[in-house]
Amino acid sequence: MILCQNLTKRYGPLLAVDDLSFQVAPGEVLGFLGPNGAGKSTTMRILAGFLPANSGKASVCGFDVETEATEAKRRIGYLPEGAPSYPEMTPRSFLEFVADIRGLTGAHRKNRLDEVYGLLHLEHVLGQTIDTLSKGYKRRVGLAQAIVHDPEVLILDEPTDGLDPNQKHEVRQLINQMSQKKIIVISTHLLEEVDALCNRAIIIAHGRILADDTPEKLETRSRFHNAVSVKLVDSSQIEAVRNGIEALPEVASTELDAQSDRLTAFPANGQLPLAAITDLAAKNDWEFSELHLESGRLDEVFRTITGGASA
Amino acid sequence: MNELLAIMRRELRSYFLTPVAYVFIVIFLVLTSTFTFYLGGFYERGQADLTPFFNFHPWLYLFLVPALSMRLWAEERKSGSIELLMTLPVEIWQAVAGKFLAAWAFTGLALALTFPIWITVNYLGDPDNGAIVAAYIGSLLMAGGFLAVGSCISAATKNQVIAFILAVVACFLLLLAGFPLVLDVFSAWAPQALVDAIASLSFLTHFANISKGVIDLRDLVYFGLLIGVMLYANAIVLQLKKAD
Numbered sequence: 001m002i003l004c005q006n007l008t009k010r011y012g013p014l015l016a017v018d019d020l021s022f023q024v025a026p027g028e029v030l031g032f033l034g035p036n037g038a039g040k041s042t043t044m045r046i047l048a049g050f051l052p053a054n055s056g057k058a059s060v061c062g063f064d065v066e067t068e069a070t071e072a073k074r075r076i077g078y079l080p081e082g083a084p085s086y087p088e089m090t091p092r093s094f095l096e097f098v099a100d101i102r103g104l105t106g107a108h109r110k111n112r113l114d115e116v117y118g119l120l121h122l123e124h125v126l127g128q129t130i131d132t133l134s135k136g137y138k139r140r141v142g143l144a145q146a147i148v149h150d151p152e153v154l155i156l157d158e159p160t161d162g163l164d165p166n167q168k169h170e171v172r173q174l175i176n177q178m179s180q181k182k183i184i185v186i187s188t189h190l191l192e193e194v195d196a197l198c199n200r201a202i203i204i205a206h207g208r209i210l211a212d213d214t215p216e217k218l219e220t221r222s223r224f225h226n227a228v229s230v231k232l233v234d235s236s237q238i239e240a241v242r243n244g245i246e247a248l249p250e251v252a253s254t255e256l257d258a259q260s261d262r263l264t265a266f267p268a269n270g271q272l273p274l275a276a277i278t279d280l281a282a283k284n285d286w287e288f289s290e291l292h293l294e295s296g297r298l299d300e301v302f303r304t305i306t307g308g309a310s311a
Numbered sequence: 312m313n314e315l316l317a318i319m320r321r322e323l324r325s326y327f328l329t330p331v332a333y334v335f336i337v338i339f340l341v342l343t344s345t346f347t348f349y350l351g352g353f354y355e356r357g358q359a360d361l362t363p364f365f366n367f368h369p370w371l372y373l374f375l376v377p378a379l380s381m382r383l384w385a386e387e388r389k390s391g392s393i394e395l396l397m398t399l400p401v402e403i404w405q406a407v408a409g410k411f412l413a414a415w416a417f418t419g420l421a422l423a424l425t426f427p428i429w430i431t432v433n434y435l436g437d438p439d440n441g442a443i444v445a446a447y448i449g450s451l452l453m454a455g456g457f458l459a460v461g462s463c464i465s466a467a468t469k470n471q472v473i474a475f476i477l478a479v480v481a482c483f484l485l486l487l488a489g490f491p492l493v494l495d496v497f498s499a500w501a502p503q504a505l506v507d508a509i510a511s512l513s514f515l516t517h518f519a520n521i522s523k524g525v526i527d528l529r530d531l532v533y534f535g536l537l538i539g540v541m542l543y544a545n546a547i548v549l550q551l552k553k554a555d
Binding site: 045048049050051070071073074076078080081082084085086087088089093097098100101102103129145 | 313314316317318320321324325328329390391392394395397398399400401402553554
């Protein structure tokens with residue numbers, strides 16, 4: 001269990017975290033979303049015991065992160081932003097160091113290290129210095145460091161930053177595998193990641209929580225929720241189709257993307273325009289090359305909530 | 312305790328993974344011998360002791376030890392690995408002591424590698440080996456004092472060059488605290504008690520006592536206290552500055 005109560009953190013005149021309160025229960029994968037400078041990393045640093053808060057309390061598994069810091073830290077695996085490590089070391093010696101500090105010994109230490117090398121596919125680079133590794137491998141070494149003691153709580157600051165699409169996929173799979181038993185908090189800029197990983201998302205800006213919901217629920221806030229987009233085989237018909245669809249009572253408005261010739265119909269309050277549009281198409285013999293029912297766009301919700309849309 | 316040892320091991324290992332260790336040891340050995348034989352007139356004196364050898368240690372340490380201590384915390388802060396270290400389940404004193412002890416053990420190793428000169432003097436004559444052991448202990452203690460000062464300064468900055476220069480200046484002042492160069496600044500206005508107190512901080516005076524073969528409890532306490540106070544300050548500075 002992670003508990004945050006009225007956390008506030010100031011850097012001089014700058015209010016980085018402003019009276020933040022939330023809880024995370026086991027089994028939850030919480031995605032922290034927010035523009036740069038929103039206070040995501042600061043909040044994670046407070047939880048990980050690196051920064052003291054100016055006021056408010058935070059506890060991890062019942063241990064206060066300030067007054068019982070070491071006990072709390074034992075239960076946390078933390079990947080700091082940018083995955084720092086010791087560049088002159090090899091992944092093997094670095095992870096052995098972390099395992100020693102984490103109090104792993106004997107056969108358990110060896111087995112666990114082997115397991116982690118395998119999980120993050122580090123076997124081939126164990127003897128190279130971290131300095132010489134690619135960004136993706138450095139990130140994976142950082143992740144390995146965070147999970148080596150099989151912690152109850154994982155706090156990962158941008159875990160897939162710098163990874164290629166295949167590596168991203170693997171890391172997400174790994175996080176998904178671990179998610180049943182653990183509390184996982186990740187921060188990310190990538191909204192697709194929230195969809196792929198998280199069962200809860202908190203959007204913060206200027207240190208305050210602006211939204212706290214499941215990704216699916218957040219998507220329903222999008223004007224694209226239940227919108228229908230179509231592409232025509234014969235694009236010369238497009239104006240007629242647009243007028244026809246716009247006249248439907250289920251449709252509030254339409255938008256035409258000039259570049260792709262994709263026509264999107266936005267639903268009128270709570271309506272589902274899909275059936276009406278397909279009926280209309282059948283009646284008029286319109287031939288669609290594409291037909292999508294949109295579930296909602298998280299990036300658009302994000303921009304609306306954080307004020308980027310008006311900027 | 313395990314955490315402290317793990318940090319110490321990692322730190323020591325890092326010295327040998329980078330050229331730092333080899334450069335330091337080679338330069339230290341070359342300079343100690345050069346100074347002993349050429350400037351110190353080891354042969355010309357015709358005495359079977361290591362006075363010319365130990366006399367130059369304070370001056371060598373003045374530059375070499377800050378070169379070793381400058382990276383202790385400044386590098387961690389610069390690279391961000393401090394965030395990793397400070398979120399592992401270690402107490403701050405364990406981290407401070409672990410890193411300090413690694414650096415101290417390393418200077419101890421460099422010092423131990425000067426053993427040929429001890430063999431030489433025993434081959435040439437019949438020196439007072441007790442006094443030599445005492446001087447070695449004194450030299451190691453002095454290196455520890457320099458290191459603790461340097462470590463504390465290193466925690467206050469992200470810039471290793473600044474850490475180096477400030478440590479050299481601080482060590483220089485401590486070295487000469489008992490001499491007119493430093494005391495004259497205070498004697499004009501400060502009460503005599505303060506001037507005496509500053510004079511008693513001098514590394515050179517305390518080291519000179521030990522290197523003569525007299526291990527006085529006061530000198531041991533002096534170096535012990537200096538190291539303790541500096542490391543305590545180091546932990547406080549670190550706590551305040553780690554996230555800047």
